[in-house]
Amino acid sequence: MVFEIPKEKWSGSIREITLGATKEEGGTRTSKVIIGGSSALPYLNFEGSAGRKAALFMDVLDTLPVDFPSVVKEEFGDAINDPVSWAKKCVEFGAEGICLKLVSTNPEGEGVGNEDAVNTLKGVLGAVGVPLIVYGSGHFDNDTKLMEMVSEAGKGERLLLGSAEEDWYKSIAVASMANGHRVIGFSNIDINLAKQIVILLKDFGIDLNNIVMDPLQAALGVGLEYSYSIIERIRLAALMGDNLLQAPIICDLSLAWGAPDVNEGDRLGDPVKRGIEWEADTGMSALVAGAELLVVRSPSVLRKMKQAVDELYPGGDE
Amino acid sequence: MMALNAMQIFMQLPKTNCGKCGFPTCLAFAMQLANQKTSLDSCPDISDAGRGALEGAAAPPIKKVKFGPAGAEVEIGDETEMFRHDKKFFHPTLLCQVISDDDGDLEGKASKAKDYEFDRIGQVMNLDTVAVRASGDVGKFKESAEKVNSLAGKPMILMADDAGTIEGAARSLASARPLLYRATQDNWEAMAGLAAELKLPLVVYCEDLNGLAELSDKVKGKGVGDIVLDFGPTKLGDALRNLTILRRSAIKKKFRPFGFPVLLETSATDPGLMGALGVAKYASIVLFESVPVSTIYPIMTLRQNIYTDPQKPLQMEAKVYDISGPTNENSPLMLTTNFSLTYFIVRGDIEKSKIPSKLLVVDTEGLSVMTAFAAEKLTAEGVAAFIKKLGLEESVAQKSIIIPGQIARMSGSLEEESGWKVIVGPRDSSGLPKFLKTQTS
Ligand code: B12
Numbered sequence: 237m238v239f240e241i242p243k244e245k246w247s248g249s250i251r252e253i254t255l256g257a258t259k260e261e262g263g264t265r266t267s268k269v270i271i272g273g274s275s276a277l278p279y280l281n282f283e284g285s286a287g288r289k290a291a292l293f294m295d296v297l298d299t300l301p302v303d304f305p306s307v308v309k310e311e312f313g314d315a316i317n318d319p320v321s322w323a324k325k326c327v328e329f330g331a332e333g334i335c336l337k338l339v340s341t342n343p344e345g346e347g348v349g350n351e352d353a354v355n356t357l358k359g360v361l362g363a364v365g366v367p368l369i370v371y372g373s374g375h376f377d378n379d380t381k382l383m384e385m386v387s388e389a390g391k392g393e394r395l396l397l398g399s400a401e402e403d404w405y406k407s408i409a410v411a412s413m414a415n416g417h418r419v420i421g422f423s424n425i426d427i428n429l430a431k432q433i434v435i436l437l438k439d440f441g442i443d444l445n446n447i448v449m450d451p452l453q454a455a456l457g458v459g460l461e462y463s464y465s466i467i468e469r470i471r472l473a474a475l476m477g478d479n480l481l482q483a484p485i486i487c488d489l490s491l492a493w494g495a496p497d498v499n500e501g502d503r504l505g506d507p508v509k510r511g512i513e514w515e516a517d518t519g520m521s522a523l524v525a526g527a528e529l530l531v532v533r534s535p536s537v538l539r540k541m542k543q544a545v546d547e548l549y550p551g552g553d554e
Numbered sequence: 555m556m557a558l559n560a561m562q563i564f565m566q567l568p569k570t571n572c573g574k575c576g577f578p579t580c581l582a583f584a585m586q587l588a589n590q591k592t593s594l595d596s597c598p599d600i601s602d603a604g605r606g607a608l609e610g611a612a613a614p615p616i617k618k619v620k621f622g623p624a625g626a627e628v629e630i631g632d633e634t635e636m637f638r639h640d641k642k643f644f645h646p647t648l649l650c651q652v653i654s655d656d657d658g659d660l661e662g663k664a665s666k667a668k669d670y671e672f673d674r675i676g677q678v679m680n681l682d683t684v685a686v687r688a689s690g691d692v693g694k695f696k697e698s699a700e701k702v703n704s705l706a707g708k709p710m711i712l713m714a715d716d717a718g719t720i721e722g723a724a725r726s727l728a729s730a731r732p733l734l735y736r737a738t739q740d741n742w743e744a745m746a747g748l749a750a751e752l753k754l755p756l757v758v759y760c761e762d763l764n765g766l767a768e769l770s771d772k773v774k775g776k777g778v779g780d781i782v783l784d785f786g787p788t789k790l791g792d793a794l795r796n797l798t799i800l801r802r803s804a805i806k807k808k809f810r811p812f813g814f815p816v817l818l819e820t821s822a823t824d825p826g827l828m829g830a831l832g833v834a835k836y837a838s839i840v841l842f843e844s845v846p847v848s849t850i851y852p853i854m855t856l857r858q859n860i861y862t863d864p865q866k867p868l869q870m871e872a873k874v875y876d877i878s879g880p881t882n883e884n885s886p887l888m889l890t891t892n893f894s895l896t897y898f899i900v901r902g903d904i905e906k907s908k909i910p911s912k913l914l915v916v917d918t919e920g921l922s923v924m925t926a927f928a929a930e931k932l933t934a935e936g937v938a939a940f941i942k943k944l945g946l947e948e949s950v951a952q953k954s955i956i957i958p959g960q961i962a963r964m965s966g967s968l969e970e971e972s973g974w975k976v977i978v979g980p981r982d983s984s985g986l987p988k989f990l991k992t993q994t995s
């Protein structure tokens with residue numbers, strides 16, 4: 237029987253982006269992460285390159301919000317009360333990078349000063365050798381000042397700064413360009429908006445090779461299907477040649493813990509395992525849709541995502 | 555489905571305009587057929603070649619396969635898309651628990667299969683099927699299969715690697731129309747013979763896709779119309795690639811040997827991850843060796859997400875709902891949107907308060923509170939007009955309404971537009987039980 241593998245011909249490919257810089261490159265990281273590079277739909281290496289393995293980062297918050305999942309707190313133990321120890325633990329668990337969220341700086345919340353937050357950043361940079369993503373609190377006015385300081389403090393480290401939005405991109409773009417950092421272009425589950433933020437950043441002077449796209453990963457059960465389809469559509473457009481959408485995609489899985497089903501007690505099975513599966517399934521759908529950088533919250537999920545990436549990646553099945 | 559146009563159909567007709575089909579001309583008939591207003595059977599004179607060509611082209615790229623007892627059967631296949639955003643995925647992945655016939659807890663597991671039923675945003679999510687796997691003893695297999703059939707009351711899959719073992723159970727349960735598993739390169743003649751005789755659907759297995767195509771054709775040649783494809787347990791990467799190749803071959807190449815639904819095994823890796831992959835990427839049945847609710851419930855939720863029609867978010871009718879028993883004119887009134895997810899979360903939280911309440915659901919075209927507000931589908935004018943239209947001033951004595959904390963910004967304008975008192979509730983409806991108690995005390 238003549239059976240031929242049906243292949244799609246793609247003209248485009250995803251840009252490769254390097255996060256983190258070693259000593260030779262002007263930074264202090266002991267490892268780097270390169271994401272992107274595929275020229276086929278996710279893991280379909282029979283029609284093109286599957287590119288680099290998707291990278292697994294873990295999130296670290298400089299202050300714990302009240303609704304932070306207790307399951308994850310227990311997994312980390314005491315370390316979770318101090319961002320530096322927390323970050324070290326993540327690396328011990330196998331995280332390839334840290335996503336540091338400086339949420340304490342929100343003047344409407346705790347309003348901890350930017351200096352303290354930057355000290356936390358310096359502490360984490362000193363304690364771990366992996367690349368970093370750094371977010372502010374989402375308070376635009378304060379993030380404008382904060383990101384400038386973050387950029388200085390991380391000079392040469394090739395940080396990934398989060399995140400540029402349609403209403404607030406100039407200050408973060410400046411912070412990124414000033415000291416050789418990368419930047420995340422955030423958009424709200426909409427392919428046109430995803431493209432729009434890339435255009436704004438590009439017109440402002442950011443090299444396309446420095447942009448990672450965040451199309452917003454909604455949680456399982458709370459709009460996941462919208463994110464899933466937008467990522468698939470972005471990836472298809474990129475492979476068909478749309479240069480502006482050829483950025484690697486980052487998905488932050490932490491939203492998964494906010495789904496009401498996760499906080500349902502034991503009516504729906506073991507609540508600890510359910511929370512972990514909730515985040516893992518959110519991550520699995522992001523991987524098969526096209527994500528190349530996952531921000532993971534639970535160490536158990538990190539283990540699962542590591543297995544997923546190892547198995548999905550061609551040649552990795554063993 | 556590759557639909558033919560009237561001209562393509564016309565070319566295959568006798569072109570005698572004899573009128574026996576009830577239409578004046580062959581072309582008129584072709585036009586009706588293209589619009590699916592009549593059936594090919596109405597033309598008595600069409601040649602076999604013409605019929606073959608038309609039926610072949612009109613057949614769906616992936617055959618719909620049914621199994622299970624009449625009235626409670628499940629349907630799989632009949633998919634037409636590679637990506638859900640292009641239209642939608644039609645027949646949700648079936649989740650199946652496998653029970654070995656020598657499992658000490660066979661009866662317990664079979665009876666428990668019914669308990670996997672969850673109501674999520676107005677839809678029932680189930681463990682759809684149960685499979686019994688032969689461990690060797692023919693008599694035991696038949697007996698176990700019968701037991702599971704009566705205890706679980708679900709469509710079944712009978713699993714054995716030789717026809718001799720499966721035959722007794724298959725005959726005994728034929729009226730419950732189980733899916734037979736599986737024809738292999740070694741046993742296919744006997745398995746296909748049995749499936750054809752009993753008119754039961756059959757799983758066809760080969761690890762290698764070339765072999766699978768060949769076997770699918772051979773089994774079909776034996777008279778088995780309903781086939782389910784199986785490439786065996788693999789790691790995640792091979793599963794994704796195989797599932798994609800099978801789906802693409804069927805849909806884009808109309809490669810007939812692969813024009814059937816696919817069964818996915820999870821035993822070679824993390825079952826939760828494989829289940830999620832299967833739901834997202836084209837599996838029609840996923841087999842699980844064990845089914846902790848904490849694993850299965852998230853997968854059921856993913857299935858609900860992925861199989862939602864991308865054009866239509868699940869929506870509720872816009873009206874006032876009574877929650878927690880009959881309400882009266884002094885019951886609190888709350889506002890939310892008609893997005894099913896939002897409605898059911900808010901409803902659940904109000905129920906926890908046990909205070910009989912009225913929930914005003916406004917039409918936001920199925921958008922959540924925040925999304926609707928950002929998209930201007932939830933406006934003070936709209937809400938005020940709806941309050942008026944429903945005549946709520948007649949049925950709500952206190953003339954006040956509790957709105958979600960997320961849209962606190964709307965309170966001023968809503969007071970102005972409606973003349974009602976607006977109370978800003980908690981941002982997350984999980985705060986409602988506590989909030990309502992302080993309100994009513
Ligand atoms: C999925 C999603 C979408 C989907 C739509 C899903 C849908 N059917 O609604 C899509 C992709 C279409 C979408 C589009 C947009 N979205 Co949107 N979307 C989301 C996302 C990820 C989840 C929304 C959701 O389903 N929430 C779950 C439901 C249950 O929440 P809810 O309805 O708000 O209900 C809760 C509370 O409001 C409260 N509550 C509800 N009712 C009541 C009643 C009472 C009495 C009380 C007390 C409480 C209460 O309790 C509920 C449970 O917590 C959120 C981000 C997030 N994580 O929340 C963004 C989000 C809501 N979207 C946002 C935006 C801006 C948009 C767009 C305008 C973007 C754009 N510029 O195009 C568009 C608008 C849509 C359009 N033009 O058609 C913003 C809103 C920003 C703001 N603060 O106003 C958000 C918050 C994302 C963000 N951080 O920027 N979106």
Ligand code: SF4
Nearest residue numbers: 571572573575580597
């Ligand atoms: S019955 Fe057949 S041959 Fe006669 S007019 Fe109709 S289509 Fe033509």
